[in-house]
Amino acid sequence: MKIATFKVEEWMNLNETKAKYNIAETCVDSVTLDELFHLAGRSRQEFFSELSQRRMTYGAIFGNRELKAEISKLYRSINVDDIITTHGAAGANHLALYSLVEPEDAVVSVVPTYQQLYSIPESYGAKVRILKLTKEEKFLPNLDKLRTFVNERTKVICINNPNNPTGALIPEETLRGIVEIARSVGAYLFCDEVYRFLSQEDGYPESVVDLYEKGIVVGSMSKVFSLAGLRLGWIATRNREAMRSILLHRDYDTISCGLIDEALAAVAMSAKDKILARNSKIVRENLAILDEWVANEPYFSYVKPQCGTTALLYCDVDMPSEKFCSKLLAETGVLLTPGSCFDEEHCFRIGYACNKEELKEGLAKLGKFVERLISSSSAPL
Structure with a gap:
């Protein structure tokens, strides 16, 4: 490959x-880590004293449930079983696309964006069409153009919201428009949301996973939570078929995330506010x-x-x-x-x-x- x-x-x-x-x-x-425990109001000594007595086995195979319970609170419609932990957001993007995309599938991706969203599908032999985001349109997806890019063969539409590298945030009305386009052809809508919540205005930033029954989203501890050293991300989806495929493929490249990483991530998520x-x-x-x-x-x-x-x-x-x-x-x-x-x-x-x-x-x-x-x-x- x-x-x-x-x-x-x-x-x-x-x-x-x-x-x-x-x-x-x-x-x-x-x-x-000192700052993390201070923010969380937790004793670092007690945490590591307890952790040091644990055997260093594999972590929870499907992810630490305490951690996933806190992650689920970032969404309106997601529960613990709708989340699977991954080796960072990079691992989440790769796993999700690896699980969903097959040779000759039609995929649409925006550009500019994080390169995984189009290069990974291309590497699997997908036919990728690029929806160019322009400075003149404030780097927001043009819905009229997107409609012409999809058909009944479209397997996945890939977006990045908020966008890396531009910092563009798709307005809710436009986001719902993208959902309707995906729904019209039965495509998955895959959204890298690793910068979600870092907005310039107060308010709840809508997630694709809450808006669409075939929405799949990625988050991580790196950007929003300032803990890139944990290498801990996640995939969230309500779609059972997608989750089954993700779990099947995950056995081949992940097995579990690190026990220590997930324990520290759970501390951070308890102090997410x-x-x-x-x-x-x-x-x-x-x-x-x-x-x-x-x-x-x-x-x-x-x-x-x-x-x-x-x-x-x-x-x-x-x-x-x-x-x-x-x-x-x-x-x-x-x-x-x-x-x-x-x-x-x-x-x-x-x-x-x-x-x-x-x-x-x-x-x-x-x-x-x-x-x-x-x-x-x-x-x-």
């Missing part, structure tokens, strides 16, 4: 450790910093993100995005992700939910770097 190079992960693998100012990071500023309050404050304050910076920089523009931790910054420099980001890193220590990783050019993905001072310093150095490029070049766009 051949699969395309995972461009964004390859870029991060090669460059993340070189950065002094990592404003490519997509998680909300990660917490320590406090963690979400902390992280909502970070993304709102940091986006205000980024927004003010963009407004005052003559060579930059963007579609202001509505949710999540990332945005696509467009820059008026006539240089391929990978060359731009490599030069920026080498000369300033600032790490961004090239737009080419998402099949976009003259832009790059920024992650603005990092430490506030790191964001400010990284942006300052980015602005000065572009000023030097412009002043030394006779070919700005």
Whole structure:
């Protein structure tokens, strides 16, 4: 089986450790275990004392039920048996698509998005049609175009809400429109929701799994809960046929998640309201910093993100995005992700939910770097 190079992960693998100012990071500023236990109001000593007496067997095969009970509270219609834990959201995306997609199946995916959503189906021999999200349409799916992309052979429609890398949040009316399109042809609607709840406004963010009987969603502890080190994600669906297939395939590549990972995730999920309050404050304050910076920089523009931790910054420099980001890193220590990783050019993905001072310093150095490029070049766009 051949699969395309995972461009964004390859870029991060090669460059993340070189950065002094990592404003490519997509998680909300990660917490320590000490901070986690403080937020949860739990004794770290008691937790680890009890854990140290447990035999290190496999974890719960279908996932820690205490953890899954807390995860279910993130949705309106999901119960414990509608959730299966996975090795991160990457493992969840792979498992779900591996379980559902067969050669010659018709699949629709939005782009730009996380590359798994189209490269994995392609690797299994699916016929993937790409629904291009555009800056002019604020990176929201065009329902009229989507209708022309589907038919009775469409097996899965893949979306990402909130969107990575753009930070676009699909309005509820549009989301319901996508559901109706999927329902009209009997397709699964698969949605990567790992940035859900990191919105710029208060209110309940609707989930595909609550809106559609064939909805399948993915979440994780990494982005929203600042615990990427746990490598713990999940798939949620009310559809019994999809869940049976997922469980069948999961036996081949997962068996169970780590006992320690799930125990710590359960502590975090018990304190989800406090963690979400902390992280909502970070993304709102940091986006205000980024927004003010963009407004005052003559060579930059963007579609202001509505949710999540990332945005696509467009820059008026006539240089391929990978060359731009490599030069920026080498000369300033600032790490961004090239737009080419998402099949976009003259832009790059920024992650603005990092430490506030790191964001400010990284942006300052980015602005000065572009000023030097412009002043030394006779070919700005």
